[in-house]
Amino acid sequence: MVHIAILEEKELVRLGIKTIAELSIQEEIVWHDLKTVQDIRMFLKKNSSACVFFNPTSYQLLQQVDVIYELKSTYERSVWVMWLEELPEIWLKKILHMKSVNGFNMLQEKGTLDEIKKGLIAIGRKENYIASCVQEVFNSYKTTAFKVDQILTNAEREILKEIATGKMTKEIAADRNISIHTVITHRKNIFKKLEVSSVHDATRYAIRAGIITVNDYYI
Structure with a gap:
């Protein structure tokens, strides 16, 4: 029984x-x-x-x-x-x-x-x-995490994290003491490397890669 x-x-x-x-x-x-x-x-x-x-x-x-x-x-x-x-x-x-x-x-x-x-x-x-x-x-998620580790620089990973947690370009630039232009360039490079076209898709990528948690941003 x-x-x-x-x-x-x-x-x-x-x-x-x-x-x-x-x-x-x-x-x-x-x-x-x-x-x-x-x-x-x-x-x-x-x-x-x-x-x-x-x-x-x-x-x-x-x-x-x-x-x-x-x-x-x-x-x-x-x-x-x-x-x-x-x-x-x-x-x-x-x-x-x-x-x-x-x-x-x-x-x-x-x-x-x-x-x-x-x-x-x-x-x-x-x-x-x-x-x-x-x-x-x-x-699929494990592959995503491996890909992020291989293709993004440390700076790009940090900026991806900030983008995914909802920070605006001006905020990221101010927090990191860099120019808005630099942040925009990093953002373009991140989107190109991850083959995504929106913040929503980049955020999902960040969650899958373990860069942020669902407590930081829940989709």
Whole structure:
């Protein structure tokens, strides 16, 4: 018998998850419908090696990333499964900062039924599972960080950071005690090297490269 907590606001999605899991996991499942991280904490106190199946965008869980990591660390035998429409930026940055998914399994809502079942079977065997499309996102972000390190000078990285955090050209020039013309030249060079054409795109690049965090600027 396996105890699984599920945190998903959409009733039909919750039902679908339960149906697929029961077809894939060769054990009797006892489901626990939860809504808060405090519910999870109480659940794991009673079932320390149980499974927590959650949509990170449900029930304001996006605001509880650090708490969820702490619970995963405290209850080391617990199994965590993310059900993703797409990987939220805040979770991506946290995972890259930790340099590991730290035991979090990830299933993609857009995946085929066979892919989802394959993931659940692997998870049932205590194997870590990351959907291929999510792994591609991780690889893309790592490539972005490597590219920034290779092609931008230290000065350009610093100015990119200031651009991405919303500073105007005049502010950057004043803060760095350089001319507005110099800042404009750096900005043109940065955009050209990164092959972007707007502050919005440059900001996303900066987030992916770890130059700023989603707390500095959330897209």
